[in-house]
Amino acid sequence: MFYRENGQFKSTYESDQQMLPILQDRVFMLVLLVFAFGAVPFLVSDYLFLSLLIPFLILTIAAIGLNLLVGYCGQISLGHAAFMAVGAYAAYNLVLRVPQLNFLVVLLISGLIAAVVGLVFGIPSLRIKGLYLAVATLAAQFFMDWLFARVKWFTNYAHSGSVQTPPVELFGWTVNTPAEKYLFLLGLLIVFTLVAKNLVRSRIGREWMAMRDMDVAAEVIGIRPVYAKLTAFAVSSFYVGVAGALWGFVHLGSWEPLAFNLTLSLNLLFMIIIGGMGSLLGSYFGAAFIVMLPILLNQLPAMLGVPISTSMATHLELMIFGVLIVFFLIVEPHGLARLWAIGKEKLRLWPFPH
Amino acid sequence: MNRRANFLMLAVSAMAAAIGSTAAMAQAKEQFFPVLSYRTGPYAPNGAPFANGFVDYLKLVNARDGGINGVKITYEECETGYATDRGVECYERLKGKGPTGATLFHPLSTGITFAVTDKSFNDKIPIVTAGYGRADSRDGTVFGWNFPLGGTYWDAADMLVQHVGKKEGGLDKLKGKKIALVYHDSPYGKEPIALLQERAKMHGFEVLLLPVTHPGVEQKATWLQIRQQRPDYVFLWGWGVMNSTSIKEAVATGYPREKMYGVWWSGAEPDVTPAGDGAKGYNALVFLAPAGQGAVHKDVIKYLHDKGQGTGKKEEIGEVLYNRGMVSAMMSVEAVKRAHIKYGKKPLRGEEVRWGLENLAIDKAAIKRLGFDGFMLPVSTSCADHAGSAPASVHIWDGKRWNVQPGIYEADQQILKPMIRASAEKYAAEKKINKRDCAIEAG
Numbered sequence: 001m002f003y004r005e006n007g008q009f010k011s012t013y014e015s016d017q018q019m020l021p022i023l024q025d026r027v028f029m030l031v032l033l034v035f036a037f038g039a040v041p042f043l044v045s046d047y048l049f050l051s052l053l054i055p056f057l058i059l060t061i062a063a064i065g066l067n068l069l070v071g072y073c074g075q076i077s078l079g080h081a082a083f084m085a086v087g088a089y090a091a092y093n094l095v096l097r098v099p100q101l102n103f104l105v106v107l108l109i110s111g112l113i114a115a116v117v118g119l120v121f122g123i124p125s126l127r128i129k130g131l132y133l134a135v136a137t138l139a140a141q142f143f144m145d146w147l148f149a150r151v152k153w154f155t156n157y158a159h160s161g162s163v164q165t166p167p168v169e170l171f172g173w174t175v176n177t178p179a180e181k182y183l184f185l186l187g188l189l190i191v192f193t194l195v196a197k198n199l200v201r202s203r204i205g206r207e208w209m210a211m212r213d214m215d216v217a218a219e220v221i222g223i224r225p226v227y228a229k230l231t232a233f234a235v236s237s238f239y240v241g242v243a244g245a246l247w248g249f250v251h252l253g254s255w256e257p258l259a260f261n262l263t264l265s266l267n268l269l270f271m272i273i274i275g276g277m278g279s280l281l282g283s284y285f286g287a288a289f290i291v292m293l294p295i296l297l298n299q300l301p302a303m304l305g306v307p308i309s310t311s312m313a314t315h316l317e318l319m320i321f322g323v324l325i326v327f328f329l330i331v332e333p334h335g336l337a338r339l340w341a342i343g344k345e346k347l348r349l350w351p352f353p354h
Numbered sequence: 355m356n357r358r359a360n361f362l363m364l365a366v367s368a369m370a371a372a373i374g375s376t377a378a379m380a381q382a383k384e385q386f387f388p389v390l391s392y393r394t395g396p397y398a399p400n401g402a403p404f405a406n407g408f409v410d411y412l413k414l415v416n417a418r419d420g421g422i423n424g425v426k427i428t429y430e431e432c433e434t435g436y437a438t439d440r441g442v443e444c445y446e447r448l449k450g451k452g453p454t455g456a457t458l459f460h461p462l463s464t465g466i467t468f469a470v471t472d473k474s475f476n477d478k479i480p481i482v483t484a485g486y487g488r489a490d491s492r493d494g495t496v497f498g499w500n501f502p503l504g505g506t507y508w509d510a511a512d513m514l515v516q517h518v519g520k521k522e523g524g525l526d527k528l529k530g531k532k533i534a535l536v537y538h539d540s541p542y543g544k545e546p547i548a549l550l551q552e553r554a555k556m557h558g559f560e561v562l563l564l565p566v567t568h569p570g571v572e573q574k575a576t577w578l579q580i581r582q583q584r585p586d587y588v589f590l591w592g593w594g595v596m597n598s599t600s601i602k603e604a605v606a607t608g609y610p611r612e613k614m615y616g617v618w619w620s621g622a623e624p625d626v627t628p629a630g631d632g633a634k635g636y637n638a639l640v641f642l643a644p645a646g647q648g649a650v651h652k653d654v655i656k657y658l659h660d661k662g663q664g665t666g667k668k669e670e671i672g673e674v675l676y677n678r679g680m681v682s683a684m685m686s687v688e689a690v691k692r693a694h695i696k697y698g699k700k701p702l703r704g705e706e707v708r709w710g711l712e713n714l715a716i717d718k719a720a721i722k723r724l725g726f727d728g729f730m731l732p733v734s735t736s737c738a739d740h741a742g743s744a745p746a747s748v749h750i751w752d753g754k755r756w757n758v759q760p761g762i763y764e765a766d767q768q769i770l771k772p773m774i775r776a777s778a779e780k781y782a783a784e785k786k787i788n789k790r791d792c793a794i795e796a797g
Binding site for chain 2: 045046047050051096149156159160161162164165166167176252253254255256258259295298299309310311313314315
């Protein structure tokens with residue numbers, strides 16, 4: 001009844017090419033942004049910021065990055081936590097060795113370094129596909145784990161291989177309180193989402209999708225696979241590298257090489273599979289699902305007033321989480337983003353579904 | 355649609371609950387102790403007895419003494435699974451609970467210690483790491499909130515070197531020897547390396563570094579290297595299943611267990627019993643609390659387990675890790691008691707508890723009074739030295755029980771001090787921390 005686009009005519013190319021062509025969507029987005037920027041910082045407790053929202057925002061950037069590669073270009077990667085690690089250690093060394101750099105510049109450079117590394121590990125994708133590529137990217141994961149654990153220079157010769165970061169400073173503003181961190185990350189996430197959205201709608205994004213759908217056909221119509229695949233790897237690693245730097249500096253503040261291990265790579269992959277491959281919205285849903293659900297499940301018994309031991313709660317959490325993943329994959333293999341799309345379709349017809 | 359609506363409702367209710375819990379609570383006369391524990395995952399065999407001992411002691415103080423000077427103890431456990439990210443989440447969840455917030459934290463993992471040390475400067479909650487954590491956090495002028503009571507891994511490594519030196523007939527006899535460090539490849543296992551290398555330079559022995567990746571059940575390659583290199587001694591820096599796996603591998607490789615020395619976290623019952631008779635002769639450091647029962651254990655049984663209020667199994671009372679958990683809890687409670695003298699007998703904030711920790715003076719009489727006779731040595735701390743003295747002995751597993759050997763070791767502070775200073779200075783510079791001036795604070 002409220003959600004339909006009747007009477008909204010598009011008479012210019014600009015209006016046809018808008019990101020959100022439907023008025024209701026634009027209003028909804030505006031309200032959401034005002035809420036996220038204006039209301040959330042005052043409503044939410046520090047615990048929610050630090051344990052849920054901040055990891056969610058950072059991992060969303062990473063999930064978007066991985067989605068560009070896997071969802072849009074069809075190249076699988078099991079080593080994206082390694083590129084996060086590259087970004088994090090690059091940022092750490094930049095801040096340590098060139099302290100006068102602005103943090104935004106640091107983020108940019110560490111993203112670029114991660115992009116170069118991603119490019120190198122993307123080269124095998126020119127020859128191999130599917131499972132074989134997955135294994136090749138797995139090599140990136142193990143290589144980086146080894147590199148940062150063994151080459152002492154990267155960790156500034158720390159005794160235990162664990163590095164500490166100073167607080168983030170931007171133009172004299174120290175990003176210190178949870179609310180400040182949240183606002184800083186939210187701003188970055190919006191910029192990164194806008195860039196990604198425009199990338200996938202542009203020539204380069206269409207090339208990626210053509211590669212994904214059928215590489216031979218794409219080559220026949222004049223798309224260079226070298227260019228398309230390597231740009232996908234580079235852009236994806238850039239995103240993930242920036243996310244890694246943020247994960248280290250804003251979320252952890254102090255980390256060990258173990259923080260970027262294979263588990264994180266797999267979690268990133270789960271995020272886009274559950275959220276929806278080839279959908280930016282799906283990256284948001286997936287990150288939220290993977291970050292928030294385990295913590296929610298862990299605390300649920302206590303909230304409902306059911307006294308069970310912490311070990312029982314943890315076992316239950318693992319079981320229910322596993323079941324939910326299987327459940328979602330069976331019921332909606334296209335991810336939460338597809339559920340959202342179905343919901344929107346239904347809403348358009350509501351309350352007269354005929 | 356329905357599914358999503360349900361999920362949304364769940365999320366909203368969870369958020370509401372979380373917001374509500376941090377709202378101002380009634381000023382009850384309660385002191386809140388957060389308990390970070392791990393009863394699941396590969397480290398559970400060691401995490402559970404520690405947590406049981408810790409919680410039992412807190413319960414005992416309530417049941418026997420009616421709290422700390424009349425202030426009831428409340429506590430909440432949070433499962434970390436020994437994972438740093440979950441540990442930090444637990445820290446955030448528990449730090450604001452109780453009328454005055456968390457008293458102090460025992461992170462129970464070196465990785466979590468590194469992560470929360472960062473936050474302690476803002477939150478002003480002490481981090482007590484009894485026998486683990488950062489070696490340089492002994493320096494209270496930089497690490498204002500860390501308390502590695504009972505010694506750090508640098509202490510431990512130093513004592514082990516002294517012990518094998520004594521066995522060889524003098525530290526100078528170590529020249530040309532080979533010592534292998536089989537370590538958990540995490541901040542925990544890497545901590546002692548710096549000190550061993552320093553000592554190796556002094557005495558001319560060789561250190562062989564053999565990392566084992568988490569969780570440590572795959573050690574074939576490591577022990578193959580030991581078979582090839584034939585080190586004179588093996589120092590084991592493992593935790594959880596890694597310890598028992600190492601001992602089993604030593605049996606398989608034929609490496610004499612008599613030449614294996616574990617750190618104090620590699621010398622409890624769950625580490626040796628899985629290897630059966632093969633573990634006979636294995637040595638480990640023991641600090642604070644050896645196995646056995648004393649006066650305080652009788653109280654635990656009388657006030658808790660006989661009434662069905664105990665935390666773990668009754669048979670496990672008196673195990674090494676159970677006792678260590680109990681001593682950790684005891685030192686925390688004593689710190690609060692100490693702070694009561696200065697701030698009055700009321701629920702205290704973390705900042706006030708820190709004063710208690712910095713002025714901790716548990717002497718022989720106090721240990722006897724508390725029923726810990728024979729389970730720990732006196733501890734006293736100061737603003738500049740957050741660890742106090744950290745003596746330890748070596749105990750040997752005879753197949754049935756741990757036998758403490760005569761001889762108490764203490765780390766050579768002449769060697770440690772400059773290393774701690776340098777490392778703490780580096781931390782302060784990297785994190786841009788203003789150092790505390792203990793002379794001014796005391797005056």
